[in-house]
Amino acid sequence: MPFPKRKIPVSTLTIALAKGRILDEALPLFAQAGIVPAENPETSRKLILPTSRPGVSFVVVRPTDVPTYVQYGAADAGVAGKDVLLEHGGEGLYQPLDLGIGRCRLVVATMRSYDWAGTVQRGARIRVATKYVRTAREHFAAKGMHVDLIKLYGSMELAPLAGLADAIVDLVSTGNTLKANDLVAVEDIMPITSRLVVHPGALKLKRAAMQPLIDALAGAVHAGQAA
Ligand code: PRP
Numbered sequence: 051m052p053f054p055k056r057k058i059p060v061s062t063l064t065i066a067l068a069k070g071r072i073l074d075e076a077l078p079l080f081a082q083a084g085i086v087p088a089e090n091p092e093t094s095r096k097l098i099l100p101t102s103r104p105g106v107s108f109v110v111v112r113p114t115d116v117p118t119y120v121q122y123g124a125a126d127a128g129v130a131g132k133d134v135l136l137e138h139g140g141e142g143l144y145q146p147l148d149l150g151i152g153r154c155r156l157v158v159a160t161m162r163s164y165d166w167a168g169t170v171q172r173g174a175r176i177r178v179a180t181k182y183v184r185t186a187r188e189h190f191a192a193k194g195m196h197v198d199l200i201k202l203y204g205s206m207e208l209a210p211l212a213g214l215a216d217a218i219v220d221l222v223s224t225g226n227t228l229k230a231n232d233l234v235a236v237e238d239i240m241p242i243t244s245r246l247v248v249h250p251g252a253l254k255l256k257r258a259a260m261q262p263l264i265d266a267l268a269g270a271v272h273a274g275q276a277a
Pocket of ligand 1: 203204205206207220221222223224225226227228
């Protein structure tokens with residue numbers, strides 16, 4: 051008996067997005083690329099959302115899980131901050147496009163009263179609390195500074211106030227959170243934006259659907275930059 055022919059749905063695309071600030075800026079770019087979710091991912095309890103484009107769906111995950119979903123091919127593409135990608139390592143991810151959204155800075159911050167310059171000059175060992183352990187380790191190693199890193203999952207600004215750490219490595223956007231907690235940025239580590247990440251296999255096997263999406267998003271990004 052001949053094998054039944056299997057229809058492989060090569061034109062279906064799954065895109066991983068995370069709730070929060072990046073989503074607010076990412077949705078208008080996808081809308082310009084003709085992809086609008088059936089429900090607002092920010093408020094919907096559904097984790098898989100169909101879109102206006104047949105065969106294209108969004109999956110809603112935690113920001114730090116976006117690279118993981120794409121790396122393993124559970125999502126064909128996703129939107130992730132450079133901060134998250136550096137911590138993940140970027141293995142198994144193609145990063146074709148800087149979307150220019152989620153713009154902020156990764157910094158070292160301390161209490162306003164802390165003598166950072168003196169500490170650096172003395173070469174004193176310090177404690178640094180952060181979500182970004184890998185990036186922080188590389189930053190301080192490059193400076194030859196000895197640090198004990200404490201992994202946190204949020205509200206890093208509390209650590210110096212509560213006496214948990216001398217400094218933090220965290221994202222700064224408006225600077226309001228630092229200011230409200232009497233902290234100051236003492237070192238800039240790098241500017242951060244969000245990137246489109248793509249599973250290399252998906253780019254190869256689903257190029258007919260993926261390449262137009264990348265091109266449309268690139269067009270939306272450039273149109274935004276030119277405006
Ligand atoms: C980020 C970051 C700071 C804050 C900075 O936190 O960790 O806490 O935003 O923004 P600002 O400079 O505009 O005040 P986020 O809201 O992403 O939550 P998190 O604490 O879970 O990281």
